[in-house]
Amino acid sequence: MNANSFVSIYDVSKEKIIELLESAKRFEENPNQDLLHGKIVATLFFEPSTRTRLSFETAVNRLGGRVIGFSDASTTSSSKGETLKDTITMVSGYADLIIMRHYLDGAARYASEISSIPIINAGDGSNQHPSQTMLDLYSIFKTQGTLENLNICMVGDLKYGRTVHSLLMALSKFNPTFRFVAPEELKMPLEYKIFCDNNNINYSEHTDLMEVIDEADILYMTRVQRERFIDLMEYEKVKNCYILKNKMLDHTKENLKVLHPLPRVNEIESDVDSNPKAYYFQQARNGVFARQAIICDVLGIK
Ligand code: CP
Numbered sequence: 001m002n003a004n005s006f007v008s009i010y011d012v013s014k015e016k017i018i019e020l021l022e023s024a025k026r027f028e029e030n031p032n033q034d035l036l037h038g039k040i041v042a043t044l045f046f047e048p049s050t051r052t053r054l055s056f057e058t059a060v061n062r063l064g065g066r067v068i069g070f071s072d073a074s075t076t077s078s079s080k081g082e083t084l085k086d087t088i089t090m091v092s093g094y095a096d097l098i099i100m101r102h103y104l105d106g107a108a109r110y111a112s113e114i115s116s117i118p119i120i121n122a123g124d125g126s127n128q129h130p131s132q133t134m135l136d137l138y139s140i141f142k143t144q145g146t147l148e149n150l151n152i153c154m155v156g157d158l159k160y161g162r163t164v165h166s167l168l169m170a171l172s173k174f175n176p177t178f179r180f181v182a183p184e185e186l187k188m189p190l191e192y193k194i195f196c197d198n199n200n201i202n203y204s205e206h207t208d209l210m211e212v213i214d215e216a217d218i219l220y221m222t223r224v225q226r227e228r229f230i231d232l233m234e235y236e237k238v239k240n241c242y243i244l245k246n247k248m249l250d251h252t253k254e255n256l257k258v259l260h261p262l263p264r265v266n267e268i269e270s271d272v273d274s275n276p277k278a279y280y281f282q283q284a285r286n287g288v289f290a291r292q293a294i295i296c297d298v299l300g301i302k
Pocket of ligand 1: 048049050051052053123132261262263
């Protein structure tokens with residue numbers, strides 16, 4: 001087991017979050033540094049990805065490291081029945097760090113218990129996406145100048161969306177007010193509401209986005225996670241539940257920023273992209289710097 005793994009945002013203290021954000025800022029100012037010279041990073045993606053894999057690989061390349069790995073597990077021996085345990089044990093012998101996305105909740109934790117090298121969780125099922133959370137926090141800090149006392153409106157698939165689960169846990173350290181906007185079928189799971197209750201976090205649940213949009217500092221839109229539905233008829237019922245249109249931003253706060261972990265399907269209309277309140281493409285770019293900070297931290301590189 002490697003104690004330096006980055007598996008759940010729940011394990012990361014407020015002080016460490018702030019340290020990582022300061023590190024991300026330094027990487028944004030100076031992204032090309034030879035800090036990973038001689039290091040090999042394995043990216044094991046058992047689920048599709050564009051941003052997470054490419055921004056991690058960009059982060060490694062800009063730091064002078066080298067990348068091995070796969071983006072399509074069907075081309076690996078897992079398709080022949082090789083277990084995750086065997087895969088992780090073997091790759092631990094090749095690389096200095098494993099960055100892994102897996103379709104099963106808890107897979108990253110399991111991998112971290114087997115691996116002799118650090119594991120970074122790049123998303124496990126509908127559970128956690130902690131590196132996304134760091135770039136989300138970095139984006140919120142850059143646009144709001146603080147993480148404290150913000151009104152955060154989370155919209156869409158709050159049931160299966162791992163990004164909102166991780167973000168909720170991280171922001172709970174900064175006295176937020178949460179507005180959860182979702183259809184009945186995709187409400188925030190009970191465990192996260194209990195977490196809010198236990199940590200005295202103010203939250204309320206809504207189905208009508210317009211009820212709460214005007215008080216938000218951050219509007220965090222999410223995609224309905226088609227790949228998590230067992231019954232696709234259920235997906236069809238909710239797939240168009242929220243579609244953000246430019247006009248809906250007319251009376252929102254000056255400082256409001258619209259975030260989205262991406263990819264989007266249809267939940268933000270494309271004309272919102274040119275609205276100054278839209279920040280999701282800058283948010284994705286921030287991923288490189290946030291991930292440079294995480295990689296150096298887990299490898300103990302100052
Ligand atoms: N936000 C995010 O995880 O995007 P990808 O699925 O493209 O990596």
